[in-house]
Amino acid sequence: MRRFGLPLALALAAAVTAPQALAQPATPSKAALDKLSACRAQTDSAARLACYDETVPGLLAAEKSGDLIVVDKETVTKVQRESFGFNLPSFSFGQKKEQAIEQVESTLREARKTPAGWRFVLEDGARWDQIDTETLPLAPRPGAKVTIRRAAMGSYILSVSGRAIRVARVN
Numbered sequence: 001m002r003r004f005g006l007p008l009a010l011a012l013a014a015a016v017t018a019p020q021a022l023a024q025p026a027t028p029s030k031a032a033l034d035k036l037s038a039c040r041a042q043t044d045s046a047a048r049l050a051c052y053d054e055t056v057p058g059l060l061a062a063e064k065s066g067d068l069i070v071v072d073k074e075t076v077t078k079v080q081r082e083s084f085g086f087n088l089p090s091f092s093f094g095q096k097k098e099q100a101i102e103q104v105e106s107t108l109r110e111a112r113k114t115p116a117g118w119r120f121v122l123e124d125g126a127r128w129d130q131i132d133t134e135t136l137p138l139a140p141r142p143g144a145k146v147t148i149r150r151a152a153m154g155s156y157i158l159s160v161s162g163r164a165i166r167v168a169r170v171n
Contacts, residue, residue, distance in 0.1 A: 032059045084104050086169055106148075109142055111142070117131070120146065126171065132166040
């Protein structure tokens with residue numbers, strides 16, 4: 001019974017403190033941003049200014065230390081386009097699900113037949129490999145327009161020269 005004493009005490013301590021940890025804001029910078037937002041509700045001009053003067057230095061310090069990163073929508077869209085097709089952890093960059101990129105359009109730099117199927121290289125260097133057994137009657141030519149869209153169950157469909165095949169992102 002004695003050997004369970006310390007682990008049991010640690011487990012109980014964790015169970016007691018876990019709800020408190022969950023109730024806290026996710027990050028200090030999020031709390032500072034919430035406080036800055038609350039400053040706007042101040043009706044008295046002097047109180048509002050004092051609130052801003054108290055809050056802004058914390059936000060600037062968080063940004064300077066790297067705890068808070070400010071990213072514009074254009075950069076987010078660029079990163080989402082470049083990572084389209086990768087199975088990355090979910091991170092929304094503050095965007096709503098309906099704003100997520102569902103398809104990309106590009107130009108084919110290269111298409112070559114491999115033992116497993118076709119490999120497509122787009123103008124930005126993204127490589128996609130065929131994962132189904134669909135055949136292409138003609139080899140796609142460099143410069144052809146390509147559309148890649150999300151499909152069922154996390155897969156992707158590449159359309160080129162009027163044909164569609166299932167692909168997976170390689171690089």
